[in-house]
Amino acid sequence: MSTVGKAISLLELFSVDEPELGLSDLARRSGFDKATTRRLLVALAGHGFVEQDTGTRHYRLGAGLSRLARIREARFPFLQTAVPLVRDLAALTVETVHLSEFGVDRLVTVHVEHPAWANRVNIDIGQLLPLHSTASGIAYLAFARDETVKACLTGSLDAFTAHTLIEAAAISRSMGEARERGYSICDQGYEEGVISVAAAIRGADGFALGTIAVAAPKARTTAAAIAERGLAVRTAAREVSMRLNGENLQILRRQA
Amino acid sequence: MSTVGKAISLLELFSVDEPELGLSDLARRSGFDKATTRRLLVALAGHGFVEQDTGTRHYRLGAGLSRLARIREARFPFLQTAVPLVRDLAALTVETVHLSEFGVDRLVTVHVEHPAWANRVNIDIGQLLPLHSTASGIAYLAFARDETVKACLTGSLDAFTAHTLIEAAAISRSMGEARERGYSICDQGYEEGVISVAAAIRGADGFALGTIAVAAPKARTTAAAIAERGLAVRTAAREVSMRLNGENLQILRRQA
DNA sequence: AAATAATGGTTCAAATAATGAACCGACCAC
DNA sequence: GTGGTCGGTTCATTATTTGAACCATTATTT
Structure with a gap:
């Protein structure tokens, strides 16, 4: 699987029922190494595709996704x-x-x-x-x-x-x-x-x-x-x- | 730049004014090689982050983004x-x-x-x-x-x-x-x-x-x-x- | 109508970036 | 304390990404 595919499959672990997930949890569910998972999350966070809760350090989907979805919706x-x-x-x-x-x-x-x-x-x-x-x-x-x-x-x-x-x-x-x-x-x-x-x-x-x-x-x-x-x-x-x-x-x- | 970052910066080339872009155009604007650009687009398309117009073969932002944005919006x-x-x-x-x-x-x-x-x-x-x-x-x-x-x-x-x-x-x-x-x-x-x-x-x-x-x-x-x-x-x-x-x-x- | 220059897409050796076991410090429960 | 989490980091090994050159089509231009 491409690195990009891996990053996206991390995003796809989030759902309405589980909108915030921790690093270990994400690593476990995705099957990727913890280091790999974090590397991907950092890359995603750098573009606002995920955000990290300052308190719990859990990750959630970010505003960058809303932005792109709105651009799409505009057209x-x-x-x-x-x-x-x-x-x-x-x-x-x-x-x-x-x-x-x-x-x-x-x-x-x-x-x-x-x-x-x-x-x-x-x-x-x-x-x-x-x-x-x-x-x-x-x-x-x-x-x-x-x-x-x-x-x-x-x-x-x-x-x-x-x-x-x-x-x-x-x-x-x-x-x-x-x-x-x-x-x-x-x-x-x-x-x-x-x-x-x-x-x-x-x-x-x-x-x-x-x-x-x-x-x-x-x-x-x-x-x-x-x-x-x-x-x-x-x-x-x-x-x-x-x-x-x-x-x-x-x-x-x-x-x- | 990480591969993930590159893929996302491709997505960020789309805007309300230019919601559809061709492969060469994307490669030119991103500064990535055409082959690289295409590889990234294929990976993105595989998860519905971009779609390709069946007629013009131009790319546009995909339904996968709407999905994630809606999950985010639900929370x-x-x-x-x-x-x-x-x-x-x-x-x-x-x-x-x-x-x-x-x-x-x-x-x-x-x-x-x-x-x-x-x-x-x-x-x-x-x-x-x-x-x-x-x-x-x-x-x-x-x-x-x-x-x-x-x-x-x-x-x-x-x-x-x-x-x-x-x-x-x-x-x-x-x-x-x-x-x-x-x-x-x-x-x-x-x-x-x-x-x-x-x-x-x-x-x-x-x-x-x-x-x-x-x-x-x-x-x-x-x-x-x-x-x-x-x-x-x-x-x-x-x-x-x-x-x-x-x-x-x-x-x-x-x-x- | 031939020539030109775009376009989207493909290939494969070379170069680069991703990987993951082991590690750290912090926190929590017992 | 001790053992189990957690989030996060390191670095030699490994696998993936890279891009020049290539093809086939499709507009343009001559």
Whole structure:
């Protein structure tokens, strides 16, 4: 692994649940030597990618990341555009709604709205979602580049529950349904007892950029509710797509 | 420079004005060899820190940065807390209001609100502000750790305009005034014809975390307007500080 | 339409930077 | 005290990064 990759994988050890980590802890989890870990942290700190708490000496993600993320957001206002619509959708459905963006080979959760229910689906910002076994993933794949789809479907796929589809043919069928319907449905494919619907947010070229999804406990979810949510999530995703691409929705037809 | 430092300095070449850059361009600006540059970009792309446009093959900042920034924001909701108050302040003053956070040795602009005026002070997200020659910088230094102040004042300081204060004594005096007043004033210290006021956002330990500032063309700015804005920016910064620290404002007294 | 000069990307011996076992001092619990 | 942490440092060994020269494409220019 390159040194750069190692440094970034240190950053990736931080999460919403564990936003501050000590040197030894980071070394242990990353598998790097303590000296190596520290060397990397110092390099990262020198550019504000991590900060060190002056009291505990623990490390946390730094302001340099916020800076770059804001620069990115200024050119590509994904959050700014989508979050209000995600909020509306959350108010409408009264279930967990999450927004994700494609990165490398997975979907990255960048925003979540939780309902007031005690029994709800909990999702953390920063969570990474596999493409083949989530409603978001299927919705994404339905409008992804062929190369992305191929990369996803070749090789063996993890089964997270007994319901996870792991055969390429079954997943392709699911993608096809999502494409026709305008939204995907994933019934406990990633976590037992959770049913989700999702729709793709698409770029000016018609390919998917990310997704909006509604996740709910299966116990209180009727087929009618699924259909209703599906239409709502489809509408929301379409609206985000249009706002992102300056209203020229005609390009949103897939150029097969 | 460490490899990690090189990779990060590649990321820092991107800005709001130039959010997409080609390989040769990046190599030229960074001063790294083309092969080195590409190697670094590939490593960064592998973790979603940069993405490559499939058409132009140009590189841009990637979703991985958004992810980490959002994880950071979840633990330390600086933007979420401050932006609404920055907006209110912009509506009130009808001048450019910007929010910044300390990083490494400078202030990082993380949010900006511009007024509708044609003649206004323009600031980009991501802009880095020096501590000694901006209203934000002085406001920050007024409540910074002694080590930070010392690090800033030792060594020679750049004069950006004929008005820039570059003697440690003068800057210290300016800091003292800011501390008493609750806000700093910087009269053309960074850019000719621009006058700004700023106040520090402070953490639970009483030390500054960042600043809120109002910047306006000097031509249309009266002494009375400065005083008024000063109080407004002070109030806004105090409010952000309190919300960030869970209302326990008593800790906000400086523990000399 | 041929020539030129960009571009993005690749290769491999040479040079440089990363590595990690052992070490230190500080702190904490027993 | 003693043993176990912790954060941090050192330096000979080792592995990775480096960059000149290279190719294939894609604009420009002549």
